[in-house]
Amino acid sequence: MNNQVMEKPTLTVFNNLESEVRSYCRSFQTVFEKARNAKLWDTQGNEYIDFFAGAGALNYGHNNEKIRDKLVNYLMKDGVTHSLDMATEAKETFLTRFQEIILKPRGWDHKVMFPGPTGTNAVEAALKIARKVTGRSTVLCFTNAFHGMSLGSLAVTGNSFKRQGAGVDLSNSVFMPYDGYFGEDVDTMAYMEKLLDDPGSGIPLPAAVIVEAVQGEGGLNSASRQWLQRLARICQDKGILLILDDIQMGCGRTGPFFSFDDAGIEPDIICLSKSIGGYGLPMAITLIKPEMDIWEPGEHNGTFRGNNLGFVAAAEALEYWRTEDFQLDIGIRETQIRQSLEGVAKEYPEISGTIRGRGMIQGIAFDKAELAGRLSEIAFEQGLILETSGPHSEVAKLMPPLTIEMNTLTQGLGILKNSMKQLEAEESSL
Known part of the structure; x- marks a missing residue:
């Protein structure tokens, strides 16, 4: 369908009644009604290809039929939906399957903690248990990191705009330069190690280090396997406890189930949310090595940590990882995305910057920051949803569902190329 000529739904109700804090609906101004795998339709029938995937919460697509069937059957047999942290059949199935498919093959025995069903709560739990285990308060974090919007998570988040929303001083964190922050020739891990070794550096021995293997909101900066290994x-x-935040990059977004699998490290604590819920359902887990699981009962809790619909969906989603086939499919799509982006960058060198990311989260970092936002606007007008990231919103970020059909992926990449052509024309006319 031609999105450029069809009428767009009105946003009057949302503009009048919803808080000014809303954000994504300002970029994608329509009223969505229906969704299937990698496509969305609005109330006027306009069709959009989704290269956003719920900010990484929809790795298995919109309304995944296999997962939906499990949910419908569970609801129709009066399955428990809310249970706090009481034992349920749905939770047992998820725990057993996660152990069998994810933990056991890696030789891990992490305990599974269910905090409140959001990514930031998984991080808050990780920070609290790290401080409890070590008796220390400082946490090392990295430039351009993003870990959530509650106070503890914000304290280890680099973005100044998000930090200022706290309204209070954010403390007990020390920032270190991420891999490549000063360019390829500077070993930032040597810098960090020197500060930790030097009693005159002013840096106290921290309780933990929290890191993302790929910084999604920070601009698709990737840490090398050697850098991660040295950090570990x-x-x-x-x-020092190592906390790996895999909330956006986990569940296959970079290829393997965990974004750090290729590095061969075993973090002490791992944070998962977003696509661990399988169907876009709220769910989060914090994985903790058994010897560090020293919580007192109820010391960290939450009313909705027993989201049984999330358990049902998550258990079914794990079936994608029972064999290597799904990861191989992701690799095929990764190659197509990379080749397309390289072609676009070569065709429009005057406006393009560098290509970043890996797996099925890649993008273009523009030298002229505002071009990323304008590209997103043009793409939306042509029927493609993609967002921006980075400290200056300078990166146009592609993160379609991992299950996207190859022809839909090709179609979406074609829209991206056409959008770049229009962007280049606009820049040339200035």
Whole structure:
């Protein structure tokens, strides 16, 4: 359908009644009504290809039929939907399957903690248990990191705009330069190690280090496997807990189930949310090595940590990972995205910057920051949904569902190319 000529629904109700804090609806101004895998339709019948995937919460697509069937059957047999942290059949199935498919093959024995069903709560739980285990308060974090919007998570988040929303001082965190922050020739891990070794650096021995293997909101910056391995070794040598935030990058977004699998490290604590819920359902887990699971009962809780619909959907989603086939499919799509982006960058060198990311989260970092936002606007007008990221919103970020059909992926990449052509024409006319 031609989105450029069809009428767009009115947003009057949302503009009049909803808080000014709303954000995504300002970029994608329509009223969505229906969704299937990698496509959305609004109330006027306009069709959009989704290269946003719920900010990474819809790795298995909109209304995944296999998962939906499990949910419908569970509801129709009066399955428990809310249970706090009481034992339920749905939770048992998820825990057993997660152990069998994800943890056991890696030789891990992490305990599974269910905090409140959001990514930021998974991070808050990780920070609290790290401080409880070590008796120390400082947490090392990295430039351009994003870990959530509650106070503890914001304290280890780099973005100044998000930090200022706290309204209070954010403390007990020390920022270090991420891999590549000063360019390829500067070893930022050597910098961090020097500060930790030097009693005159003013940096106290931290309780933990929290890191993303790929910084999604920070601009698709990727840490090398060598950098992550060295970080893990430093943490082990100094008795610092390593927290790996895999909330957006986990569940296959970069290819393997965990974004750090290729590095061969075993973090002490791992945070998962977004697509762990399988169907876009609220769910989060914090994985903790058994010897560090020293919580007192109820010391961290939440009314909705027993979202049984999330357990049902998550258990079915794990079936994608029972064999290597799904990861191989992701690799095929990764190659197509990379080749398309390289072609676009080569065709429009005057407005393009660098290509970043890996797996099925890649994008173009523009030298002229505002071009990323304008590209997103043009793409939406042509029927493609994609967002921006980075400290200056300078990166146009592609993150379609991992299950996107190949012809739909090709169609979406074609819209992106046409959008770049229009962007280049606009820039040339200035």
